[in-house]
Amino acid sequence: MPRVVVVGGGWAGCAAALAARRAGAEVILLERTDMLLGTGLVGGIMRNNGRFTAAEEMIAMGGGELFALCDRVARHRHVDFPGHRHAWLYDVARIEPLVRQTLAEAGVVIHFLGRVTAVKTAGESIEAVVTEGGRAYYGSVFIDATGTAGPPANCRRYGNGCAMCIYRCPAFGGRVGLAALAGVKEYAALKRGGGRGALSGSCKLHKGSLAPWLAAELEEKGVVVLPLPRDWPDKKELLQRKACQQYALNEYADNIVLLDTGHAKLMAPFFPLEALRRVPGLENARFEDPYAGGSGNSVRFLAMAPRDDALKVQGLNNVFCAGEKAGPFVGHTEAIVTGTLAGHNAVRFLTGRSPLILPSTLACGDIIKYTRLQVEKGDGLYQRFTFSGSLYFERMEALGLYTTDREVISNRVADLAGIFSLPLLGRK
Numbered sequence: 085m086p087r088v089v090v091v092g093g094g095w096a097g098c099a100a101a102l103a104a105r106r107a108g109a110e111v112i113l114l115e116r117t118d119m120l121l122g123t124g125l126v127g128g129i130m131r132n133n134g135r136f137t138a139a140e141e142m143i144a145m146g147g148g149e150l151f152a153l154c155d156r157v158a159r160h161r162h163v164d165f166p167g168h169r170h171a172w173l174y175d176v177a178r179i180e181p182l183v184r185q186t187l188a189e190a191g192v193v194i195h196f197l198g199r200v201t202a203v204k205t206a207g208e209s210i211e212a213v214v215t216e217g218g219r220a221y222y223g224s225v226f227i228d229a230t231g232t233a234g235p236p237a238n239c240r241r242y243g244n245g246c247a248m249c250i251y252r253c254p255a256f257g258g259r260v261g262l263a264a265l266a267g268v269k270e271y272a273a274l275k276r277g278g279g280r281g282a283l284s285g286s287c288k289l290h291k292g293s294l295a296p297w298l299a300a301e302l303e304e305k306g307v308v309v310l311p312l313p314r315d316w317p318d319k320k321e322l323l324q325r326k327a328c329q330q331y332a333l334n335e336y337a338d339n340i341v342l343l344d345t346g347h348a349k350l351m352a353p354f355f356p357l358e359a360l361r362r363v364p365g366l367e368n369a370r371f372e373d374p375y376a377g378g379s380g381n382s383v384r385f386l387a388m389a390p391r392d393d394a395l396k397v398q399g400l401n402n403v404f405c406a407g408e409k410a411g412p413f414v415g416h417t418e419a420i421v422t423g424t425l426a427g428h429n430a431v432r433f434l435t436g437r438s439p440l441i442l443p444s445t446l447a448c449g450d451i452i453k454y455t456r457l458q459v460e461k462g463d464g465l466y467q468r469f470t471f472s473g474s475l476y477f478e479r480m481e482a483l484g485l486y487t488t489d490r491e492v493i494s495n496r497v498a499d500l501a502g503i504f505s506l507p508l509l510g511r512k
Contacts, residue, residue, distance in 0.1 A: 086434040086509065087112065088427070089213060089223035091200050091262045094122030095416045096407025097229035098183055099150055099423025100430070101192045104227075106146075107431035108509030111192045112221055114213070116199035117256040120187075121180050122231060124416055126250045126288055126373045128179075128345030130154050132171035134447060134471035134480045135417040136488050141448050144490075144497040146505030147424040153182050154416075159344055160306030165351075166335035167473060170488065173306055177346045195221075199257045200230075203265045209401045210266055216257065225402045225430045228262035229423060232408040233284070233384040235259060242281045244380025247354070249284065250373050251382055261409070263389040268399050273385035273412045274465045281386045282468065285414075287354055287377035288347035290370045298365035302344045310340040310363055340366070347372050353381045385412050385468075393453050394439030395426040404430050411455040414470040421448045424504055431508045440503070445496060447485040451476060 088104040090097050093115030101113040119125060130151070131139055139151045157178040163171045187194060195215075202214040212222040233239075235258020236246040246254065253259070264270050272280040291299050302308045316338075335341070336351055340363055343349040357378030360369050371377035389405045390398040397403040406426040407419040425448075429439045442449030451469060454476070458464030469476045480486040487493060494501070 086110065086225075087223040088225050088227065088430045088434075089114065089221050090227045090229060090427070091213060092122075092229035092231060092407070092409075093117075093120040093194070094229060094231055094407060095124045095150070095419035096409070096423035096426075097227070098187060099147075099420040100227045100229055100404075100406050100427035102149060102187060102190055103147060103424040103427030103504055104430050105187075105190045105192050106505055106507070107428055108507040109431045109434060112223070113187065113192055113194045114198035114200055114215065114221065115194065115196050116259070117252055118196050119180055120184055120194070123250060123284070124176075125180060126176055126347065127416055128174050128176045128349065129343065129415070129472075130158075130172045130174060130417060132168040132472045134477045134486045135415065136170060137480070137486050137493065138417050138421055138447050138451075138471045140490055140493045141446050141497060142421060142424060142504075144494050145500050146502040147420075147428075149186065150183065150420050153186060154179065157182060159346065163306040163343070165307040165341060165343065166309065166339070173343055173345050175346045197256070199260065200262060200265070201260055203262065205266055207401075208399065210262075210403055213262065225404070225433050226262060227426050227430055228389060228397065228403060228405040228409050229407050229426075230259055230261050230387075230409060231384075232387045233259060233382045238281070238386050239380070239383050242279060242386065243283060243383040244354070247374035247376040247380040247382060249382040259387070261387045261389070263397050263400065263403060263405065263409070264387065266400055266403065268389055268397055270387045270389055271459075271465070272387065273468075276466055281383040283353035284381045284384055285351070285353055287350050287352065287371060287381060288345075288373040289342070289350055289366075290372045291346075291348045293368050293370040294348055295365040295367065299348075302342055302348060306344045308342045309335075310342070310365065312338055312340065312363070350377075354379060384408060388412065391456070393441045393456060394429050395422060395452070396429065396439065402433065404433075410452075411459055412464065412468050413451075413455065414468045415472060417472075418451070418470055422452065425452070428504050435508050437508070442500075447471060447480055450479075450483070450485060454479065
């Protein structure tokens with residue numbers, strides 16, 4: 085059976101592996117750590133603003149399994165918080181075992197502690213990837229879902245140093261890009277005024293370290309907004325360094341915004357601990373992720389790959405990419421969308437079919453094309469793209485792509501209904 089090898093087990097890699105398996109290929113997923121989902125282990129925000137539309141488009145196209153898992157373990161549904169409507173917050177402690185079980189039951193072979201450090205090539209194709217321990221995994225087509233954050237040297241160079249985040253580079257080795265190993269020149273996001281990359285947009289507090297009244301209110305409502313004193317130092321500059329520009333609003337500079345994802349999710353890249361403990365209810369606050377959340381966070385968008393709208397990496401014949409590797413995308417939904425398309429197109433490649441390019445009449449297709457065009461123009465290197473806010477959600481609204489009406493979404497999907505669930509290869 086033709087084999088698809090997926091490198092990177094975050095949301096994008098899991099979606100790619102599942103989509104390729106559903107399409108009929110043998111699939112091996114290599115993850116450098118001991119858990120799946122990457123930032124999904126500390127994220128948890130789904131269906132806010134245009135992400136609802138994108139999730140429902142994927143469900144209508146047969147690529148909704150991972151969204152269904154998030155829905156199953158949602159701690160809160162239809163939560164509104166500053167700048168965002170109808171969010172669902174999944175439980176970050178329960179989601180990973182569920183995803184791991186789903187992939188295993190689908191027949192995806194997962195190898196943990198599988199950090200890829202070399203490739204074997206033939207011309208402009210990859211024949212095999214080689215892990216740190218020297219084991220080679222051969223395949224017919226490969227998917228680069230290695231992300232764009234780390235290793236620690238990048239966080240020291242472009243951020244505030246290693247903040248001991250969920251990437252856990254000191255324990256499992258820093259990220260290594262598959263496309264880069266094969267000779268593709270990756271590119272980095274830029275900052276206005278100089279510099280590269282962007283800080284991960286939130287950190288997490290141990291819920292047990294909150295005042296009992298605050299923890300109870302957070303668990304009841306899903307969101308708590310705590311006003312900062314008027315004489316508080318200006319936090320707007322910090323917001324502009326965030327990867328998640330959909331949360332770079334004045335409300336996040338003037339308030340502490342907490343969301344309940346199991347942890348207490350603090351919607352700021354980092355927050356000085358002594359200052360945080362001056363806020364009523366947070367007198368004993370302790371960071372859960374990153375552990376040095378009082379001083380910094382991980383730096384992302386430092387290693388993206390040039391690609392087309394089918395998510396095939398330019399310069400390589402048999403490599404696709406997904407998630408942040410495919411551009412300055414922000415969020416789990418964006419990772420699942422690109423991962424699903426990459427996994428499906430990997431199998432279409434194996435069968436000699438033309439790749440699937442999602443139309444711009446769908447938000448999922450439009451964001452992939454629009455992001456590529458913006459990056460190629462150069463403007464996109466300074467921007468972040470997400471269904472949930474900032475410039476792309478504004479575009480969704482202007483084009484009439486944003487809707488919460490499932491019937492409207494189903495009609496838009498039309499002939500693509502169920503396409504990601506159709507087998508393209510015979511399966512054992």
